[in-house]
């Protein structure tokens with residue numbers, strides 16, 4: 381069996397690097413603990429984050445419950461960053 385056929389059978393893995401598209405709350409907290417020490421990275425408010433995630437969860441481009449098909453980003457991370465935007469070609473949803 382080739383690597384590619386293995387990946388197509390498991391849709392929870394990135395097509396490009398085979399890393400999982402799922403990330404735990406603990407991993408997100410750990411990541412943003414590190415990010416908060418970098419002054420140039422600003423996080424959005426919790427309210428704005430929740431509004432963004434609601435839009436993503438209702439979007440047809442939201443895949444695996446984690447990833448935007450247009451940018452390939454893990455949205456639980458991208459939606460926390462103040463400067464992030466929605467890349468939908470039909471127009472930003474948040």
Ligand code: SF4
Nearest residue numbers: 436439448466468473
């Ligand atoms: S297109 Fe926008 S709303 Fe849809 S999953 Fe991507 S970032 Fe979220």
